[in-house]
Amino acid sequence: MNQPLMISLDSLAQPIDFEALEATAKSGGCASSSCGSSAKPDDMDADVWERIKDHPCYSEEAHHYFARMHVAVAPACNIQCHYCNRKYDCANESRPGVVSEKLTPDQARRKVIAVANEVPQLSVLGIAGPGDACYDWNKTRATFNQISKDIPDIKLCISTNGLALPDHVDELAAMNVDHVTITINMVDPEIGAKIYPWIFYQHRRWHGIEAARILHERQMLGLEMLTARGILTKINSVMIPGVNDEHLIEVNRWVKARGAFLHNVMPLISDPAHGTHYGLTGQRGPTAMELKALQDRLEGGAKLMRHCRQCRADAVGLLGEDRGQEFTLDQLPEAVAYDPARRAAYREVVAKERGDHVAAKQSAVATVKDSAQEGGTLLVAVATKGGGRINEHFGHAREFQVYEASPKGIAFVGHRKVDNYCMGGFGEDATLDGVIAALEGIAVVLCAKIGDCPQDMLTAAGITATDRYALDYIETAIGALYAATFGRAIEQAVA
Template structure:
């Protein structure tokens, strides 16, 4: 079976040359950390206006704003060895997983209900559980309905890219200015190990032939989006021994074609999920392996370090999922949108963000002014707002910050089971928490009991609640000075 001719030469636009140049440089001012933008000063003002309320495209925004995915697109045209959309656990966060599939009308009902109760909501995304561009009629119908009712919500799609080029013009017409493409390879030899088959132009292709077509279409779609000024985030799954080293080439190639962010995610591989990789025992990377790879990618395309690998029906801030609060059977027919809560929330957040940015700048200035060359990894228990505001025993994850003479930067997160279970099993859970915090020097939380604090200390983990409810950067900078005995010099501008 011969493969179709696939060009990777996309249309260009002279009006988009400035955007494309900015995108190729990461869209940001020079930064030693090279992560997603955290303040208006990190990025071109026009781009900041697009991302400032998008929790996935801006690290700073994810402290304050929520996303919602609606599962209206079940059909898929690419088989991935790490994917099985038939498995669902309500407590699991994994792409492709949903508890209920929706029609466009049902999706509208659900979006209105969430917007009325979750004032942080700023983005509506369609991320499956199949492919949003392949199941295009349902995707477009959903967006058409929602934007008529809630015109200020951002629209976002995630796609494998195979048929993306066919819909770029329509995406632009609908003002969809954020698109995520999953790109795991740029070499078909590597791709053949990840994708058993694709379905393209009414035919199924296998192996290297399939990967070659997929690669060409992904590059074409990325170039077309960049030419139109649509921001793109590239998701790549890190698969040890398969594409982990190859992701350097992926990073380079997507940057050259205008990608705004590169999000490298760990393979989730569990036999219970029924995926090919899970069943053959392909392991996922450790947290330290992930961090090492991301560190080595610095200097290429800007990296997203705050991804939570959301479900295709996720609701809420990154790191939380309130989807089970908004099942269809609990949403009345005829629900109407009430804009008051979202508008009031944005006014409050605008003041909080200004205050946070001033505190962040001061903290980073203090750290950069020290004469130390040491680096620390700090795990922070937080439930949003950019503050140390979560009890250790309630934490389901810890955000990991690196503090060094370069400044303070979010470099990842570690998922854990809650220590406070309301019953037995705390000791076993704490062992899991300790394992998840491998490589961490100090833990910050709003409160911690004496018993877990002592057990963590015996395991070599320092933990303190002395900075509870401070801004994270303020707490980390104070900790850097106090824990290392460094006397801060005058902060630099």
């Protein structure tokens, strides 16, 4: 797998000579993105920034550059959710709880080392099931203990429903796990009873409101214990229209009061083909604009995460991509030794790139604020492979990142998943109809390249699409667009 020649990284605009960079890293060059890295937010403690700046889930900026990996070592679960159906050997499905193969801790170690040698962007190892990492604790603990010895600088994370979490907080802290995600969908047991048919706790199964009450109390206790130990917590909440959508405002208040670092509100996935209770009974998920409206209402509460991709339990790669099928067990060498040079070399390059990106973003935000008009808001969808640049062909995009420019500045506000428009070099009109539907509310699409036909069809649907800003930083292009729409820099923006 490991080819140390000229390798084109999705996250950077030009190919990188890894042979030269590996030599630099081995000779004592910068081994992390701390030198020349992006600026720390003014309102963030320096210690917290050090822990999140290379974490693609906890830092929106970092997700442009760094990758995560989930190992599916924890299949057992202690609750049943109406939106969950854990499947195996399902390579073409992208949602939580889905994996192609379960792993033992030894297999996970072999896979992580292989990925770390091949994917230099890797910074985080997570266990997100496909069951519950805290309930299947022995496998979780054994996996982390093995991998932390081989790759000591990798960040360790778990995702849990919280029911068994309080039993393991001390061990998590002892293992230096300082990022934990808890899925919390309710703080009112009556609402919880509509989401969870049962839980398994203290050697028995509980149902209804009593089950939801126990789960709620354990989740709050676990969150408070993590906060007391300085462990950063991300709260995942599934937005279920008509069930807990309004209630999530109260959930946000509760988790903020108990020290949650981030609140991630995700849309319900309820395709009947997935076989979940909600899918089979017709419970719909929210539209993209409904999700955004709720997230907008939560601003000012617990800090929001808007760049979540609802990853599989065996995901590999940058957020928005999944390279897991490249690293199935049958493709891995039996014996593999970890070589840190590629990851060190990558961070050397990213350190400078992130500094340049921050400067460009600050300039673009200043342009927007200087051009702002009251009520002037622009929603822009971007086709990107990573690196914060407009570097994806419209027809190849599997998702569009959505940014909002307003008098407040430029903010990432979500993403829209789509099917590829170009299949085998040809565009499919039926697929384009789906893409246009997914771009509800979008004014402008930015991409590296777009053909005349899809561009004309988007225009007919009221959406402007352009490849004028190909390879530019996203914020730089949006700043120019906003100025052209609302401000005094029209000539510069359209030149």
